[in-house]
Amino acid sequence: MAEGQGAGPGGRRRGVSGGGEVRxxxxxxxxxxxxxxxxxxxxxxxxxxxxxxxxxxxxxxxxxxxxxxxxxxxxxxxxxxxxxxxxxxxxxxxxxxxxxxxxxxxxxxxxxxxxxxxxxxxxxxxxxxxxxxxxxxxxxxxxxxxxxxxxxxxxxxxxxxxxxxxxxxxxxxxxxxxxxxxxxxxxxxxxxxxxxxxxxxxxxxxxxxxxxxxxxxxxxxxxxxxxxxxxxxxxxxxxxxxxxxxxxxxxxxxxxxxxxxxxxxxxxxxxxxxxxxAAGPSQRTPVVTLDGLAGSGKSTLARRLAQRLGWAYLDSGAWYRALTWVVLARGADAAAENEVLDTLSRIELHCHADGRVIVDGRPLQAELRTARVDAAVVEVADHPRVRAALDERMRRLRSHAGVTGVVADGRDAGTVIFPDADLKVFVEASREERARRRAAQQRAAGLPVQEQAVLAALAERDARDASRGASAPRLSPGGRQLDNSKLSEEEAVERLLTWVAPLLHPPDAGARAADPTGGRAGPSH
Incomplete structure (x- = not known):
């Protein structure tokens, strides 16, 4: 059952308009x-x-x-x-x-x-x-x-x-x-x-x-x-x-x-x-980040790891693609940082615990993988102030009701978005293996595939990512490397789980440590 009083003084109460503006x-x-x-x-x-x-x-x-x-x-x-x-x-x-x-x-x-x-x-x-x-x-x-x-x-x-x-x-x-x-x-x-x-x-x-x-x-x-x-x-x-x-x-x-x-x-x-x-310092919601180059398998592993742990999954790339889709849909210029920032300020952008991105109440999935979004997302993601604003929104996931842990993937999830993450993993795979996986994904989607073209596109993407300064994919200080070239998906997830285990069972966690949700997770509505 629900009950309570208005948020502000003087008997007033806030509401939220359809565009996300508080009134x-x-x-x-x-x-x-x-x-x-x-x-x-x-x-x-x-x-x-x-x-x-x-x-x-x-x-x-x-x-x-x-x-x-x-x-x-x-x-x-x-x-x-x-x-x-x-x-x-x-x-x-x-x-x-x-x-x-x-x-x-x-x-x-x-x-x-x-x-x-x-x-x-x-x-x-x-x-x-x-x-x-x-x-x-x-x-x-x-x-x-x-x-x-x-x-x-x-x-x-x-x-x-x-x-x-x-x-x-x-x-x-x-x-x-x-x-x-x-x-x-x-x-x-x-x-x-x-x-x-x-x-x-x-x-x-x-x-x-x-x-x-x-x-x-x-x-x-x-x-x-x-x-x-x-x-x-x-x-x-x-x-x-x-x-x-x-x-x-x-x-x-x-x-x-x-x-x-x-x-x-x-x-x-x-x-x-x-x-x-007397319980000591506040408990922080744990965060695990998986960074890596395109095609390394970080997104698949992050999603599987979040499912195994019962934690929220954050696909940072999908957030940038969602913003790009809105920019294009509203006729804004993806190359103009001020226009992209203005677009971001006017939308409600958030996600479900399974990583699906929601814009103004609309779930986006297939819309994020179109050729137009592919071409424009690079410009949107290169704007420093846009990255700072969107990264701040993503960080809020850690403090949302019901979130007992976060698994985030991207190219700078551990270096920029969550620099204080409890476990940072850099997922590696050879370029040839990454090209093979990317080609298999395209075949499964019914798309024509030229493996040499896929390999060349990855080489170009790697060079572009390496030039991104602080946002370039790299191993975080104190992070761990996972060579995913020859591991099966299940083997890679099991290895990650062994690295996460100390977060779930710290030495002083007591009898409740076996329950990563703490037994009371979730909003109280």
Whole structure:
């Protein structure tokens, strides 16, 4: 189920127009942020507790029982429940340990705040009071480094227009009252039904649509006079520097054994000792890059590796081809850098986890392999400012909801796009072997083939790529070489998997290391 308030101050809400431009439109006003002042606080988010997993409820209740004596506030940043359907839930045997733990903290004088998330649509102040808690949409905390806005975060995912329309309607008091008036068994069944529909819908959405819109976060911070924000919802652990020097920290979904993020009034910044988690530094989404010359097999191997790992696949060449296709379709000059940049600024360009590129909602596949695109993509990709802008968009894939890892291929994926990649591989093959493979691909496509012409074209392409300076295909410092000349596809993938294994099973990863998704991956819509 979904719920939340508008993104900006003053009861306004952002929308996204068809061309990708963010615009304002009216929305029901949300609650003002609850001021907590300078307190020692624990922050949790996205617990998704349900009667179907009572051991997780017991584990969280036990964690709350370990709260330090000087704790002054507990803030659950949304989605405490897998789906909250009414006050009757507190009476279920599975939830009674949770109710007792929250009430116990409140009885000690700790302020317990339950923020509404997208699964807490029916949560009302009276419901929180039954567990000694207050209910709010967001809170403001005071620290030595400035005010910190704490909220769930789904209100900032503005590119997901169907979801934003849904959450806008679900804020209506009359609709919430109507939902609460249904029999409890009906509400439970409806919640299960909506969760299933939501999971299917999210799986079909391009990853960029699920990402947060950073200018909306900045707008909210300005409206609240805050220097930093802490959100959940995206199920990743990440820190970002926003416009104007403001900072954003995204907390991962809670799981048994994961401690709270602890905030003290002495915190100078989101990275200071006063603002930290006992879990240590934030977990980064791992990235593996495969670079190489044309025809080396890097794209095939990258796609297969991503499939085996369950990670997102980024075909950087397809992004440049997609932009080229739009430039040609709109009559712009591929050789004019300003025109290409203007075209890029006017489109929504993103991808599915399987690498398919989407432009303004339209999937592109066969369109990317036409002779016109082949001829023009070289000019588009040679513009330095275009490369910088498009590379920045591709980097965002790493922080999209549901992405537990990225496998990217290209000619400079490891040297330019992801210079901090966890594993960089340069895929090699002899020119003759690459020509043989390229000719086989053309025959399979029913195209006439002259092997000597294919070999000559590869030699020309190699020379052109070698002259591209920083974007030239080359082995990254600290990278590994994979000679793919005599390996079968399966052998090459298996070798890559052995190199990736340390990323999945670090020495200190604990019992959950065998699950590369962490068990909770995915957006929480």
């Amino acid at each position: 304002w439109k009216p929305a029901a006003p949300g609650q003002p942020a609850l001021e907590l002042g300078a307190v020692r606080a624990w922050l949790f988010t996205d617990l998704h507790l349900g009667a179907q997993a009572p051991q997780e409820i017991t584990s969280f209740a036990a964690a709350l029982g370990q709260a330090p004596a000087d704790l002054q506030a507990l803030v659950v940043m949304g989605d405490l429940f897998d789906a909250f359907v009414g006050p009757e839930q507190w009476e279920e045997p599975a939830f009674q340990p949770l109710c007792a733990a929250l009430s116990g903290l409140s009885g000690r004088g700790v302020r317990v705040i339950l923020l509404r998330g997208n699964r807490d649509v029916l949560l009302e102040p009276a419901d929180g009071a039954r567990a000694g808690a207050e209910v709010a949409d967001s809170v403001l905390l005071s620290t030595a480094g400035g005010r910190v806005l704490v909220t769930h975060g789904d209100q900032f995912c503005l590119r997901d227009r169907p979801y934003q329309r849904l959450r806008h309607w679900l804020r209506r008091r009359w609709l919430r009252a109507l939902g609460r008036a249904l029999p409890y068994s009906w509400r439970l069944a409806l919640a299960r039904r909506l969760r299933g529909v939501s999971r299917q819908a999210v799986a079909r959405k391009p990853l960029d649509v699920l990402a947060l819109v950073e200018p909306a976060v900045v707008e909210a911070l300005e409206g609240h006079g805050a220097a930093a924000a802490v959100i959940g919802h995206l199920h990743i652990a990440e820190e970002r520097l926003l416009a104007g020097g403001r900072r954003l920290r995204i907390l991962p979904a809670w799981e048994p054994g994961r401690p709270a993020l602890a905030l003290t009034p002495a915190a100078q910044s989101l990275e200071s000792p006063g603002f930290m988690s």
